[in-house]
Amino acid sequence: MGKTLFDKIWDAHVVTQVEGGADVLYIDRHFIHEVTSPQAFDGLRARQIPVLRPRQTVATADHNVPTRGQHLPISEQLSRFQVEKLTENCTEFGLELYGLGHHYQGIVHVIGPELGITRPGMTIVCGDSHTSTHGAFGCIAFGIGTSEVEQVLATQCVLQKKPRRMRITIDGQLQQGVLSKDIILYIISKLTASGGTGHFVEYAGSAIRSLSMEARMTICNMSIEMGARGGLIAPDETAFDYIRGRAFAPQGEDFEAAVEYWRTLYSDEDAVFDTEHRFRAEDIEPMVTYGTNPGMGIGISQAVPDVPAGSSEQTFQKSLSYMGLHSGEKMAGKPVNYVFIGSCTNSRIEDLRLVAAFVKGKKKADNVYAMVVPGSKQVEAQAKAEGLDLIFQQAGFDFREPGCSACLGMNEDKIPKGEYCVSTSNRNFEGRQGPGARTILASPLTAAATAIAGRIVDVRDTLN
Amino acid sequence: MEKFHTILSSAVPLPIEEVDTDQIIPARFLKATTREGFGDNLFCDWRFHPDGSPKADFVLNNPVYSGQVLVAGRNFGCGSSREHAAWALSGYGFRVVVSSFFADIFRGNALNNGLLPVQVSDSFLHAIFSAIEANPKAMFEVNLENQAFTIISTGQSEHFEISPYKKMCLLNGYDDIDFLLSLKDKVASFEQGHEKVLIQ
Numbered sequence: 001m002g003k004t005l006f007d008k009i010w011d012a013h014v015v016t017q018v019e020g021g022a023d024v025l026y027i028d029r030h031f032i033h034e035v036t037s038p039q040a041f042d043g044l045r046a047r048q049i050p051v052l053r054p055r056q057t058v059a060t061a062d063h064n065v066p067t068r069g070q071h072l073p074i075s076e077q078l079s080r081f082q083v084e085k086l087t088e089n090c091t092e093f094g095l096e097l098y099g100l101g102h103h104y105q106g107i108v109h110v111i112g113p114e115l116g117i118t119r120p121g122m123t124i125v126c127g128d129s130h131t132s133t134h135g136a137f138g139c140i141a142f143g144i145g146t147s148e149v150e151q152v153l154a155t156q157c158v159l160q161k162k163p164r165r166m167r168i169t170i171d172g173q174l175q176q177g178v179l180s181k182d183i184i185l186y187i188i189s190k191l192t193a194s195g196g197t198g199h200f201v202e203y204a205g206s207a208i209r210s211l212s213m214e215a216r217m218t219i220c221n222m223s224i225e226m227g228a229r230g231g232l233i234a235p236d237e238t239a240f241d242y243i244r245g246r247a248f249a250p251q252g253e254d255f256e257a258a259v260e261y262w263r264t265l266y267s268d269e270d271a272v273f274d275t276e277h278r279f280r281a282e283d284i285e286p287m288v289t290y291g292t293n294p295g296m297g298i299g300i301s302q303a304v305p306d307v308p309a310g311s312s313e314q315t316f317q318k319s320l321s322y323m324g325l326h327s328g329e330k331m332a333g334k335p336v337n338y339v340f341i342g343s344c345t346n347s348r349i350e351d352l353r354l355v356a357a358f359v360k361g362k363k364k365a366d367n368v369y370a371m372v373v374p375g376s377k378q379v380e381a382q383a384k385a386e387g388l389d390l391i392f393q394q395a396g397f398d399f400r401e402p403g404c405s406a407c408l409g410m411n412e413d414k415i416p417k418g419e420y421c422v423s424t425s426n427r428n429f430e431g432r433q434g435p436g437a438r439t440i441l442a443s444p445l446t447a448a449a450t451a452i453a454g455r456i457v458d459v460r461d462t463l464n
Numbered sequence: 465m466e467k468f469h470t471i472l473s474s475a476v477p478l479p480i481e482e483v484d485t486d487q488i489i490p491a492r493f494l495k496a497t498t499r500e501g502f503g504d505n506l507f508c509d510w511r512f513h514p515d516g517s518p519k520a521d522f523v524l525n526n527p528v529y530s531g532q533v534l535v536a537g538r539n540f541g542c543g544s545s546r547e548h549a550a551w552a553l554s555g556y557g558f559r560v561v562v563s564s565f566f567a568d569i570f571r572g573n574a575l576n577n578g579l580l581p582v583q584v585s586d587s588f589l590h591a592i593f594s595a596i597e598a599n600p601k602a603m604f605e606v607n608l609e610n611q612a613f614t615i616i617s618t619g620q621s622e623h624f625e626i627s628p629y630k631k632m633c634l635l636n637g638y639d640d641i642d643f644l645l646s647l648k649d650k651v652a653s654f655e656q657g658h659e660k661v662l663i664q
Binding site (some may be wrong): 015047143145429 | 497647
């Protein structure tokens with residue numbers, strides 16, 4: 001019987017098995033950031049042990065950094081201390097750090113791929129659940145906790161129970177105005193926020209294969225939002241072309257040798273998945289969420305539903321009450337005062353180009369504050385080189401410096417209590433963007449169109 | 465890690481589904497660089513008003529309920545991978561979380577911190593909530609050795625799953641890292657044969 005792509009990569013990384021089914025999995029690449037690593041370094045110090053393979057760990061500061069005035073010391077004391085702690089730890093343990101001010105700094109899941117550190121066939125972990133992003137390159141990438149960060153630093157391994165395999169196939173042609181963000185929000189709305197738990201997902205089908213690498217990253221990024229440990233896509237010419245020539249990608253003959261290996265990374269025709277789902281690309285509309293988990297999403301033409309089967313009335317009503325919405329209400333037309341374009345889901349150069357092309361020559365609505373936060377220093381520099389910063393400025397958008405920003409309500413960028421925010425980020429949990437903030441997840445195009453109109457719009461109406 | 469012994473305790477009911485780790489510990493509290501102190505901010509935005517005063521209707525502020533066991537709705541611990549969620553629950557004093565479904569990363573983080581996730585059937589979860597409703601001081605036994613969760617008042621008991629390795633770790637207070645460090649030679653020989661293209 002054939003093997004799935006997931007099995008091929010996983011099996012090639014098992015150092016040994018433990019009684020009871022857990023595998024000791026070797027980790028090729030480890031990313032760390034300031035929030036989930038300090039306690040892990042304390043653990044190493046307490047045991048008086050070094051980092052086993054310092055060249056396989058790369059650090060950056062992203063969650064807790066301000067997105068303006070990055071050349072100045074961080075004004076918030078605890079944030080500054082945490083970022084300084086990362087610098088101290090990287091110096092003490094000999095790790096590469098792309099910290100604040102470095103031209104490679106950025107959101108950890110943006111910089112790994114853009115620097116060519118993320119490559120097919122690898123195992124990649126990071127103390128962040130959106131590590132699933134890297135799976136777009138055909139690697140096994142997943143988020144871990146801080147105890148596991150310590151394990152990887154100390155041993156280059158983690159202990160993991162092998163997840164089950166799920167394949168989600170999407171064939172067909174996307175409608176105009178529908179982006180990869182809409183695909184993944186659609187999938188999660190169908191499978192629910194726990195529908196992928198215990199699984200690793202492979203995304204397949206003609207609609208997936210036709211996507212760019214950046215669009216694929218958006219899909220894999222949100223695998224965790226249906227509970228899946230990660231998601232991956234078989235690497236192809238699109239992936240090889242993306243990697244070629246990147247700062248840390250193999251060069252010359254090494255690259256050709258790597259591509260030869262990468263071409264073996266696909267699920268065999270007779271491979272069997274534990275679970276299979278199929279969707280038609282044509283059925284997918286621009287999506288918005290209405291509730292407080294990413295599974296609570298609807299097509300823009302639809303109304304907020306009644307309690308879905310399998311959900312409890314109490315939980316559902318608590319969610320709608322937090323959002324200030326009721327069943328039967330349409331999201332389209334709803335006034336919105338905040339728009340956030342950024343996060344590890346949608347802050348790459350293609351996202352910024354799409355938004356810039358849409359808002360060029362237009363002006364944001366008076367009631368709206370709209371921010372665009374690039375995913376990295378490299379994205380920021382590229383956007384400026386293309387004059388996108390001027391387009392944003394002329395449209396009245398605030399173009400910031402790189403970081404996780406208003407995705408998670410940790411740094412200075414927060415949405416005020418009670419306000420709706422149409423956001424290109426990945427989580428609409430209560431308080432995610434700040435205490436009392438009401439998040440509506442959407443694609444960069446829907447976010448841009450909302451900022452211009454001052455209310456939620458069906459972006460398809462504005463494209464015709 | 466502290467050894468896990470059989471626990472006999474009352475329980476705190478939280479009959480909400482999809483409790484994500486942003487609710488367990490909001491991101492603005494993740495600026496600490498140690499593992500201590502997170503219990504003070506457990507469920508902060510459900511538990512306190514913005515001015516810091518307790519919200520009377522939240523279960524942790526109701527003196528009727530107490531205990532080392534938290535009982536919650538399905539898909540507990542979804543969302544962010546922050547281990548701070550496990551530290552907050554342990555820091556508050558919980559040793560066991562019961563639900564009919566746990567998110568993967570939370571489950572792993574809990575086990576790595578001596579916090580036992582007990583997954584039970586939907587009907588048994590309902591029975592536990594009913595027992596607490598009938599008597600907020602109802603007692604429960606969590607027996608890890610036998611992998612059994614028992615409602616003392618009714619005698620109903622359900623078996624729960626845990627990997628033999630993790631069970632051994634909890635019973636003895638072992639960390640994964642001790643085990644992984646013991647495999648140093650195996651890791652080194654694995655690296656010898658590992659595809660060079662992957663790690664260059």
